[in-house]
Amino acid sequence: MDSSFYDNAKLKELRQIHGLTQQEVADRIGIRRQTIWRAERGLSISFNLLNALAGVYGIKTLKLMRGSRSVAA
Numbered sequence: 013m014d015s016s017f018y019d020n021a022k023l024k025e026l027r028q029i030h031g032l033t034q035q036e037v038a039d040r041i042g043i044r045r046q047t048i049w050r051a052e053r054g055l056s057i058s059f060n061l062l063n064a065l066a067g068v069y070g071i072k073t074l075k076l077m078r079g080s081r082s083v084a085a
Contacts, residue, residue, distance in 0.1 A: 018062055018076050020054035026069045027052070040068050 027037055027048075034048040041064040051057040051065070059073075066073040 018057060020052055020057075022076055023048075023065060024052045026065075026071070030069060032068075037065070037068055041065070 027034065034052070035045045038045045038048050041061075043061070047061065051061060062076055063073050066076055
C-alpha cells in the first residue's frame, strides 16, 4: 500500500503511547521487526498489516488512514 493512504507517523505514535518496541509489536502479529520499521517510515505496508496493527492498538483501521484526526479509539 502506498504511504499516501495511511499515516505512518500515527503508527509510531501509537506504538509509543502503548509503550511497545517495534520488536514487541512485530512479535504480537508474527512478522519481522524490519517490517514495522518500514511501515513507520512510510516505505511499505499491506492492508492486512495495517489491519493487524490497528488490532494491536485497539483501534479501527480507519483511524490509521490519512485524514483521520485522532489516534484515540
